[in-house]
Amino acid sequence: DTGVSQDPRHKITKRGQNVTFRCDPISEHNRLYWYRQTLGQGPEFLTYFQNEAQLEKSRLLSDRFSAERPKGSFSTLEIQRTEQGDSAMYLCASSFPGGQGLPSSYNEQFFGPGTRLTVL
């Protein structure tokens, strides 16, 4: 399977606990994105990596959130001291950089199945 994978698929935790999610992008993709999707809403951008560099973080990403991509391959998203408002689906996506004379914005993002987090 050469798609984007995420682990775990589901996570139930108690408020105040820390959780960590993993994303494995398509191997030749150097761009990796994290999004959060709450019930009844479209995904919202959280952060973006190009190779190992984290180039943008949304203001949605509070100080309790941290993301890494240490070797430019897989990425982790950690949430410390979880709150009930963190309950959501966390989606990872990857893409190629721009090519064929087209801007990067045009490139398809391939999404993983997501990690559903429930904070009790």
Added chain:
Amino acid sequence: AQSVTQPDIHITVSEGASLELRCNYSYGATPYLFWYVQSPGQGLQLLLKYFSGDTLVQGIKGFEAEFKRSQSSFNLRKPSVHWSDAAEYFCAEPAGGTSYGKLTFGQGTILTVHP
């Protein structure tokens, strides 16, 4: 602020009927626009994308979308819906001012298909 609007939260059609899902965008002299589909428990899958050129874009699974600049719309259509099309559909465009393509999504339209 840039936004993508999907006016219909939930649409119900009968199998075999035609379908049109609405999307309005607010940004871009030359917008890039996408339609994604999300089945329950699955990630998002790209149906089609528009960059420039022909305003009628063909996608996978028999879907098409028409870009209308005068109406700031990029509506998704299918002439005959199958039960397997039941899912949630998202319109999206890259957030303005970025070169790396982070996406802004509409709130989604849930499609229910009756037999």
